[in-house]
Each structure stands twice: as C-alpha cells, then as structure tokens.
Amino acid sequence: MQTETDATQANPFGYPPPVWQRFNAPARAGRFAMDTPGVVTGSAGSPAAHSRLQLQLRVADGRVADARFLAYGCPTSIAVGAWLAEWALGKTPAELRGLSLSELRATLEIADDRAHCAVMGEDAVRALLAQYEDAQP
Amino acid sequence: MQTETDATQANPFGYPPPVWQRFNAPARAGRFAMDTPGVVTGSAGSPAAHSRLQLQLRVADGRVADARFLAYGCPTSIAVGAWLAEWALGKTPAELRGLSLSELRATLEIADDRAHCAVMGEDAVRALLAQYEDAQP
Amino acid sequence: MIYLDYAATTPLDARVFDAMLPYLRPDGVFANPASTHGPGFKARAAVERARAQVAALIGAEPGEIVWTSGATESNNLAIKGALEFRGAGATGRALHVVTSRTEHKCVLDTCRHLEAQGCNGQPVRVTYLKPNADGVVTPEDVLAALTPETLLVSLMWVNNEIGVVQDIARLAQLLRSRGVLLHVDAAQAAGKLAIDLANTPIDLLSLSAHKTYGPKGIGALFVRRRPRARLQPQMHGGGHEQGMRSGTLATHQIVGMGAAFEVAAQRRASDEQHLTALRELLWSRLQALPRILRNGNASLMAPHLLNVSFEGVEGESLRAALPELAVSSGSACSSATAEPSYVLRALGRDDELANASLRFSFGRTTTVADIETAAAAVIRQVQWLRELSPLWTA
C-alpha cells in the first residue's frame, strides 16, 4: 500500500500514471520464439528520436491470440508498446486497423511533447498489418 | 570588575585604552569661573578638522595650581585635553614649554592618522604660553 | 546593548528560522534544486513555494520573481540588465538614465560605472536629481528630467538613511504612459509599506530578505511579465531563473526569504502601528534637547526610521559616547568610510551636521523601554558633549 507521498516519490519524474505503471511493469515484454506459428511482426521508430518499437502478434483463427513487444526509447515509448500488446489481444486485423491515436494518447495521458511516441506505436501497428496482408494467400 | 570581553564591548570602536579611559571620564573638564585669578587660557584647533581645544591653567606662585579643559572633536581630541590638564599640574611655565609631542602620543597611544589631535594639544599649550608671557609685567 | 539598527539588518523572525532548518540540517532537504531526481524535485518545490510567498507580499506573480543574492545584486541586475537590453538597438546618442542623489550606493555606483564605461560600447548619461530639503523627489522632478533618450528611471521607494517615502505609485502611472522603464529599490519598503504591483505599473523592483527578518545573502528582483521587462543577465551560466540569473539556488536561504515575506504580509499593519509609535515616542523624548533637526519630511516617513542631527556635537564622539546603543550614523553600508553621509549632504546639511547625525531604526522586538533608555542616553551624552565643547553656547 502506498501513500500519496510514496507514490509521488516512486514517480519522481512526474510521468503520467498510466505510463509510469506500464514502464515499471510492462506485461508482454519480449519476443516469440523463432518458430512460433502465426506470428506477425511490425516495427517502427526513428534513429533521430532514438527510439524503436517492435510489436509481435500471434494470430490464430483470425484473431490475436497473443502479443509481445520490445522497445528502445523513453518510458512513454515503452508504455506505448506495452499498451498496444494488451490492446491487440482478441482483436481481428480489421479491428487493429481501427487503432485510434487519440484513444491511445488519452488512455496513456500522453502530452503533446510526447505525441511522437504514440505515432511510433501507430506506425508499428501499420507495419504489422502490412506484413500480415502480404502474408495472406 | 570587567572581564576582558566586557572591556572590549565597552570599547567597541577599539580606541587606544588611554584615550578611551579619558574620553569616558575626563578629569578637569570645564572652565574656571570668570573672575578666578591667575587663569591663563590657550586655544587651538581648526574648523577644517572640526575640532577645538581650550586649555585653562591657574598659575599661582609660578606653578600650575589647577587646570581645566574643553574640547570639541573626536574622542582622541578630548583625551588630549584631559591629559594636558593633568600633565600641566604642578609644572612651571618653563616646564610646560618642554611638552614633548612624542611623549604625548606615546602615552595616549595615538596613531599616525590621529597625530593632528596631539598637534592641536601642543598648539593649545603654545597659545597659552604666549598669552602667559604677554601678561607678564 | 540596545539594537536600534533594523534598517541595517534585522534578526531572523523565529518562524523564518524554523522554516529554514529543514533545508539546512545535515539530514535535511539538501539536494540541488536544479537536480532532476526526487530529492532535487523536493528542493525545487520548496523554492517555488517561497517564490509564491514573496510574490504574494507585493502583488506579483511567482513567475515575476528572480532570486538574487540581495538587493545590491538586484539593483545591479535591474539597471545594467535593462540598459544593456534596451540600449542594444540604439546608436549615436547617449542612453539616458534618471535617478536621484539619495539612492543607495549600489544604485549610484552602478550608474557611475555605466557613465564611465558606457554600455555595449554606447555612452551613458545619468541625471542625478537633487531632492528638496525634505528629501523628496517629486514625480514632476522626474518628468522634467526625461529626454527622448531616457530608457530608465531608478528611484528608491523608502530611503535607507532618512526613511522618506517617494510617491512611486504616481510616478509609475506617469512613466507608464510615457513608455519609460521604472526600476524601484524597495529594500526598505517591503513589509513596511503596502505594495501592490498588480495595480502599480513598476517594471522592476528590488528586494532583500535581511531587511525584513529574513536571512542575509538572499534577495529578489521583480521583473514584470505584462508588459515584459526584458533584461540582459549579469550572472552568466546554466540559465537558471529563466536565464536571468545563473547559479545554484540556495534553498534554505530562499525558503527563509519566502517565510519572512509571508510573516511580513501577516504583520504589516500591526508592525506599522508599533514602529510608528516607537518612532514618535523617541522624537518626542528627544525634544528635551534644543537645536536638533529631524531629517526628511516627517509626514512622508516610513515607520521604522528616525534620523536626527544634533547641533554642537562632533559626530565621532557622539557615536563613541553611546557604545551601548547600536545605531547607525548614515547608512551601515557606507559607514565603513568616515565620510559624512551624502544623503544628508544632499538635503543641505553641512559636513559637520551630517556627521553629527544618528539613524535610529526600529523593529518588531523593540520595546518602549528600549526607546526610553536610548532617549535618556542620547540626551545625557549630547548634553555632556555640548558642555564639554568650547564652542557651545546654549
């Protein structure tokens, strides 16, 4: 149990709580084993922003059955990766296409000066969907 | 009884002790009553230095029987007046003529930057002696 | 020892002391407020709280407060900083500053430096207004001195030697409509006069903590945001304080100034009553002495100051005769030199009388008994020195 002061000290840099929480305990961090069937990968990121996001979704029966992410970048980038991996679970590719940047930003309370982290997330999903479509017979 | 600290506090400006002591308790301050017989007066001082010293000696039987001084000026000037009045007691005019500036400065521990106060004392004694001689038959 | 030199400096208010300790103790909040980690943020928060406290006393916004090492630095920064910034575009004609002869030495010395060295390679001309015999410089005197080249007027609110209060509120209005920058040295005014910068268009205002029961070595400059008063920094470095003043922020000092200004806001009215009463009591007691002069206009006085000239006594002996009285003859800042006060000289006192003057200044902890004791000592010693003088005729 944390008092408010403890929580503030624990997040001394004042990140938005949804970012801070995911940065500290990102679910689904990692990558699938090389030979996992049904895995699609999408990456995005720019050397200029010193950040890179990789999203992996395992699609089974037309729906996302499992998800992994890797990220190099600021805590917001990492939180975006973690959120996307969660969010994607159970969705169909068509639903993934409906990713709303504003929902992503609102959920993680991403301010304007970090908008590029959210955009990187969107780019990763797009890259993943493009790969998915290419792979469709 | 004063401890050393008390003494320092009592003389916070750091005047030489012989000056400080005479400034605080000048013996023979004042002037003789108008009609006192045998009184010779000498004055000195400059408006520029904002100081003035008046020495009065009552001469009886060729010796200084009593002395008074008045002073306007810094504590050193006042101490010089007080010292001269003491010093003159019992002296003959010839002895007064022997006033040693260096003895005066040494006794009162007068530093160079206050030498003018001692000189003013010497000037007052000279003026007094001139007046005394004029008055001799 | 009776301390009647609160215009030179004040002791800490007990609440100020208590407020500072947590930021000073070896195990306290000691991190650098510029550090970007938890302890640093904590120190920073204390700095910002204090900024709001200082702003509140003078009706300013926190963002208008720039920390300095004292009013000396604030005055230097305001005058040199404003001139360097404003004069940057100008060419040819001399930049012009209007001030008065009775300003604090740090204003006068800064102006003289600018006259001697110029500013960014341009000449600087300074008009030093002579106050009237009461110590007053009227807004009209200032207006009459303005030229098209005038960039800045610098005038103190309360004079540190004689306590005269200038009509800054009216001056500010008049200058605003003329587009001339106004800097006010309020070192002696803060906590003594009601100051509301939200409704007084002063551009720059200097403050010091130690005149108001805060610690020595910390001050502030109010720099108006709307319209923005722009400055060239005088202390270059990491760009602290919106780039206007670099250097590690001294948290405990800043917290002390904030606390002192908060206490001052609470106590201003009662302090004023208390101080005014003491001042008038002393003045009435001193009436036992003939031929004394009150310096400055008695009806335009800050509450904490009484400056009196004593005819017929020599200044050094007067001070030496009162060793148990901590008072100032002239400003503490200038009394290291034995020269007669230039402020009293500007009022028309001759050297001798200027020298034979005492500045009594009062504070929260001054009592009526202090005043009675001090008055009795002054009366006794002045009488004694006059009696000792071959020149005195009653």
Added chain:
Amino acid sequence: MIYLDYAATTPLDARVFDAMLPYLRPDGVFANPASTHGPGFKARAAVERARAQVAALIGAEPGEIVWTSGATESNNLAIKGALEFRGAGATGRALHVVTSRTEHKCVLDTCRHLEAQGCNGQPVRVTYLKPNADGVVTPEDVLAALTPETLLVSLMWVNNEIGVVQDIARLAQLLRSRGVLLHVDAAQAAGKLAIDLANTPIDLLSLSAHKTYGPKGIGALFVRRRPRARLQPQMHGGGHEQGMRSGTLATHQIVGMGAAFEVAAQRRASDEQHLTALRELLWSRLQALPRILRNGNASLMAPHLLNVSFEGVEGESLRAALPELAVSSGSACSSATAEPSYVLRALGRDDELANASLRFSFGRTTTVADIETAAAAVIRQVQWLRELSPLWTA
C-alpha cells in the same frame, strides 16, 4: 533513496551546521558586519575568522579571499573582471581568452557573452580548446593557443561531470613566465585535491561552499596579491570586499563556508581514501555489465566522481528506471535541459551514448552498502532495458 550526487551539492557537515547556528538564530549575532557598532564588529570578526579558514585550505592569505554568492559568481567576476581591467588600455586587436570546451556552463556562457558583446567596446576572441578523448587539456595545448593578445586562461581544476583533473600546477608555472593571467575554477577541487597557492602561481581561483559540505549561496574568489591580480568589480555598491564585490555580507553563510573549509582541511586525506575506495568498488561491480565505458582518464581522476556510459540503453529510461538513486546524468546545473552533455560530446561520445550516461558522485556519508545497492540496481535495470530493446544484441 541513495544519494550519489555529491558533485551537484553536499549536505552540511554537522560541525558546519553547529557553527552557523549562532549567526542565524533570532537571538544570535545577526548585526550587519559592515555596521560600526559593537554587534557589527562582532559579526565582522566572525567574517574575518572564516576568511582565514578558507584561505588556510588553499594556502592563501586571508586578504586574498573575496566573498561571492558562489562559484558561478566567482567565475563571472574573475573572467569579466579581469578582462575589463586588463583590456582597459588595449585598442584595436581583439582581447583573447583561452579556455576549454569542457568548462562549467558559467565559464562558457560568460565567454560567449564576451564574444557577443565585447568588453568595454573592444572585441573579444575566445579559444575553446578541445580536450582529448580522456578529457585532458594539456599545458602544451594551452601554450599552443596563446597569442600576443591573450590576456587570460581559464581552466577548471576538476571537471564536474567526469572528474578529470587537469595539470594546473604545471600550467600555472608555464603561464607565469609568460605573463598571462590564469583563472582556475576549483569548485570541484577544493577539499578533494591538495591546493597550495603559496607555491602555485594561479592568479584567480573560484570556490563554492556547497560542494564541500558548506551552505549553498556562498562562495569566494581568490585574488592574488603578489603579483596583484586586478579586477573590475561586477557588483557595484558600497565598496565591500576591497571594492571588488559589494553587498551585505551574509555572516551565517560565510561562517558556514569557513567551518566547511576548516573541516575539509582536517579530513582531506581520509576523505580522499574513502572516496577513491568507493569509486573503484562501484566501477568494479559494474564490470558485470558488458559494453560500458568509463568517461575520462581513470588515472587522472578526482576521488569523488565516476561517470559511466551504458551502450544499448536509452538515457531517459535509464534514469526513470532508477528512481531510488539520486544520480546525475550530465551536470545538475545543465540537466534542466534534456540536451546531451556537451562535456561527453566533447570527449567524442555521440548524442545517444552521452545521454545514456550516469554521473555517480560520492561523499563522506556514502557507505559501501550504498554502493553495493546502487550497483545492483544499475546492473539489474541496464540488463532489463537491454533485454527490452529490439536493437540489443549481446
């Protein structure tokens, strides 16, 4: 919270705190040290005792110490003041200053200001020497940069970000024989290195109290008397500090600096042992991580600093991942801006690696356990961030 940011600022030493209290308490020795009355003289005596204490640590005479508000001010005063004084006669050719790219921001910003504004209407040219990959600027580098117009060399003794120690003793000898003034920023050196100005011909040397267990907001400038280093004051006013720095002296702050420097003199040797041991312990523990780089020449290091770059992690996340560790990334003074450290850039680190660096700095109260805990946290989090990175290949 483990505090490993002693290079940003230190807590007060307990003896410093105790020494300050009598000058800070509401009922303490609070008078203005410039006041010419008993309480003022008492404050003045404390100021002079502290001056002697500061002088003693660095082998100077008390009369060579000028109080300032910190090393930022000392550096400003030394560089601008010396240039204004020395350049006063010169005409035509640009005044020349030699410094390095890895100086503290307050030196660099002052130099840039002089380049932009000139000095007394004369142009100023500054050579910013690039250190080698170890962070070292050799005396020979400096000599090679001198021209007949060089008036001043300004070089720091210990770098605040990487801890590299420059060979100031040899440089001083070489410059003395060439008649070029030498200013040394010793904010990070005092109390850490043995400094003996009686035998090291440095002309001007900047000090800060708060890097050495003294209070923030007070510093000093050593100004050599024989031969005399002359300065134009930068803070104009009542002529305190031999005319070199006006403003009311903050007695409690000055007393604190004096006490801190006296303690530093007593503890320097044992501090050095303690700090060096901690530094090397941390560095050896961090060897558990591959691909890390120690910044600065390990054999030319002040004892209290270790700066390490971590490949493959992003700087902001690295800091965020260590919220219980108060460390600095780059200098605290510059970390308000998120720009990568210009010091590490000057050593040849790219932006990314410069950003992914931590400055660990140690103090008297740092324990071996602190180091073990900190090392474990850093290792764990760097490993975690590397594992999380799609770019990392072990």
